[in-house]
Amino acid sequence: MLRAENLAVRRGRKTVLEGIDLELNPGEVLGVLGPNGAGKSTLLAALCGELKPDHGQVWLDQCELSRWDGGQKAQRLAVLPQSSTLEFAFRVEEVVGLGRLPYQSGRARDDEIVMQALQAADAGHLHGRSYVALSGGERQRVHLARVLAQLWPGAVGQTLLLDEPTSALDPLHQHVTLQAIREFADRGVAVLVILHDLNLAARYCDRLLLLEGGRPHSLDSPAQVLRPEPLKAVFGLEVLVQAHPERGHPLIIAR
Amino acid sequence: MTPLLKPRALFIGLSLLCLLAIWLSLALGPVSLPLLDTLRAALRLLGLPIEGQGLEQAELILGQIRLPRTLLGLAVGGVLALSGVAMQGLFRNPLADPGLVGVSSGAALGAAFAIVGGALLGGVPEAIGPYLLSFCAFLGGLVVAWLVYRLGRRNGQTHVATMLLAGIALTALASSAVGLFTYLADDATLRTLTFWNLGSLNGASYSRLWPLLLVSAAVALWLPRRAKDLNALLLGESEAGHLGIDVERLKRELVFCTALGVGAAVAAAGLIGFVGLVVPHLVRLLSGPDHRTLLPASILAGASLLLLADLVARLALAPAELPIGIVTAFIGAPFFLFLLLRGRA
Numbered sequence: 001m002l003r004a005e006n007l008a009v010r011r012g013r014k015t016v017l018e019g020i021d022l023e024l025n026p027g028e029v030l031g032v033l034g035p036n037g038a039g040k041s042t043l044l045a046a047l048c049g050e051l052k053p054d055h056g057q058v059w060l061d062q063c064e065l066s067r068w069d070g071g072q073k074a075q076r077l078a079v080l081p082q083s084s085t086l087e088f089a090f091r092v093e094e095v096v097g098l099g100r101l102p103y104q105s106g107r108a109r110d111d112e113i114v115m116q117a118l119q120a121a122d123a124g125h126l127h128g129r130s131y132v133a134l135s136g137g138e139r140q141r142v143h144l145a146r147v148l149a150q151l152w153p154g155a156v157g158q159t160l161l162l163d164e165p166t167s168a169l170d171p172l173h174q175h176v177t178l179q180a181i182r183e184f185a186d187r188g189v190a191v192l193v194i195l196h197d198l199n200l201a202a203r204y205c206d207r208l209l210l211l212e213g214g215r216p217h218s219l220d221s222p223a224q225v226l227r228p229e230p231l232k233a234v235f236g237l238e239v240l241v242q243a244h245p246e247r248g249h250p251l252i253i254a255r
Numbered sequence: 256m257t258p259l260l261k262p263r264a265l266f267i268g269l270s271l272l273c274l275l276a277i278w279l280s281l282a283l284g285p286v287s288l289p290l291l292d293t294l295r296a297a298l299r300l301l302g303l304p305i306e307g308q309g310l311e312q313a314e315l316i317l318g319q320i321r322l323p324r325t326l327l328g329l330a331v332g333g334v335l336a337l338s339g340v341a342m343q344g345l346f347r348n349p350l351a352d353p354g355l356v357g358v359s360s361g362a363a364l365g366a367a368f369a370i371v372g373g374a375l376l377g378g379v380p381e382a383i384g385p386y387l388l389s390f391c392a393f394l395g396g397l398v399v400a401w402l403v404y405r406l407g408r409r410n411g412q413t414h415v416a417t418m419l420l421a422g423i424a425l426t427a428l429a430s431s432a433v434g435l436f437t438y439l440a441d442d443a444t445l446r447t448l449t450f451w452n453l454g455s456l457n458g459a460s461y462s463r464l465w466p467l468l469l470v471s472a473a474v475a476l477w478l479p480r481r482a483k484d485l486n487a488l489l490l491g492e493s494e495a496g497h498l499g500i501d502v503e504r505l506k507r508e509l510v511f512c513t514a515l516g517v518g519a520a521v522a523a524a525g526l527i528g529f530v531g532l533v534v535p536h537l538v539r540l541l542s543g544p545d546h547r548t549l550l551p552a553s554i555l556a557g558a559s560l561l562l563l564a565d566l567v568a569r570l571a572l573a574p575a576e577l578p579i580g581i582v583t584a585f586i587g588a589p590f591f592l593f594l595l596l597r598g599r600a
Binding site: 077089 | 347349483489494498499500501543544545
């Protein structure tokens with residue numbers, strides 16, 4: 001379980017993140033929303049230990065994040081960055097198989113998990129293809145499969161951090177991806193996902209953190225956060241909010 | 256672009272190629288020996304009970320000249336190819352090469368420093384000479400590898416263009432320093448220096464071989480242990496970190512292994528370029544980028560390629576001999592251009 005206490009990050013004199021108190025609960029998908037430059041990726045970097053916060057602490061289970069052994073940490077915490085640069089012609093299953101590096105579960109079991117993770121990301125048909133020949137969206141799904149394989153099959157006590165996992169995906173695969181993430185959470189994994197699409201956030205997230213200029217504007221249920229007033233205040237966007245005709249979650253329409 | 260060969264087929268093919276290269280390297284030269292005599296004499300040298308009638312000359316040539324030369328070629332080729340793999344993994348770019356980023360020049364500077372410095376101080380004892388040379392070459396390689404690495408990084412990312420430019424600058428700097436040593440050197444030292452700058456397996460002796468064999472064995476045993484981690488490093492440094500790898504430590508090991516390997520190779524055989532670039536590329540084309548195959552296969556391929564290049568060096572202008580660095584550059588430089596053009600298309 002990942003917990004952040006009063007995080008602050010400064011770049012030079014500028015404070016890019018401040019006053020973050022956050023606890024990721026098992027089985028919960030927490031969405032992070034905010035305009036460009038609001039500190040979303042900085043938050044993710046601080047939460048996974050890539051960036052050392054200038055103030056505050058991050059705890060994984062009962063131990064401070066920086067004191068974890070790398071391999072032990074990797075079995076509990078997986079991170080999907082916004083984009084990856086891989087210039088070598090690995091086959092797709094080799095890329096996904098890298099997610100099994102923290103384990104010694106054996107070749108047969110790993111192959112099985114790789115295939116399941118690929119299928120969860122709707123990338124099973126890419127098995128055997130060369131990574132460098134894939135499109136941007138296909139690559140994104142392969143990397144999603146890689147981080148899923150790292151925590152497979154997903155259990156209470158694990159945490160998954162995702163930075164815009166749908167940015168390069170077509171509409172169908174935006175939903176497929178978030179459904180896979182949702183299922184992962186249903187097995188007990190705590191998920192934090194940075195999103196730009198308000199309607200995807202409304203549909204798949206249990207709680208939303210709205211960031212504005214590096215500070216939390218609100219942290220609440222989608223119904224509370226996705227109201228015209230906060231969205232106007234943070235994004236400067238005039239919206240109508242209605243209930244989804246079939247599912248009931250908020251539906252955000254730009255005016 | 257799917258790999259053509261399964262690892263097993265690749266290893267069988269490369270082993271056969273390597274054996275063939277060894278055989279030819281033992282047989283051919285100014286005095287060419289019949290292939291069968293070579294084989295019999297070589298087996299006799301290995302201690303097998305074979306009739307020695309009429310093999311005295313072959314055994315003498317093999318034992319005194321061709322065998323050390325062949326061993327030198329195997330070790331230099333293998334360790335240079337390994338260093339290429341390590342550099343390309345470190346920079347996460349298939350165009351990195353110990354020669355191109357200046358590590359070889361740094362090692363050459365270290366070697367020149369040892370040669371000329373030793374001569375100016377009135378000679379170094381025969382027993383520690385080769386080791387001192389290896390140590391200085393290693394130190395030179397290490398300093399340049401570290402400098403290029405530091406210069407090529409900004410905000411936690413490696414900029415390949417900056418790195419290559421830094422490599423050019425440091426190569427120029429090291430070359431001018433080698434030039435200065437050349438200016439200071441007397442005639443005998445000058446000949447030795449010229450030899451370092453072009454590279455050659457000529458005059459191989461067991462005393463020069465030992466430091467290199469030790470270092471090559473160490474690097475060849477160490478790097479494959481890190482094969483999986485190298486695979487993960489290709490994803491990116493932070494991604495590798497999230498997979499539980501101590502990235503800073505891995506990078507230090509890679510720089511250290513490269514400097515050690517290139518330093519020892521340069522000390523033993525001078526500057527031989529492009530092996531570290533061409534070999535890993537060829538192996539990747541044949542069987543993909545997985546380091547678990549790439550590292551051991553590169554040792555075999557590098558060793559074979561260098562022996563074959565040495566054969567060209569020996570035979571092209573026989574009885575005169577070309578420096579092998581010229582041969583590898585003739586093959587390697589067009590190959591590098593081909594890679595650049597292919598990358599642009």
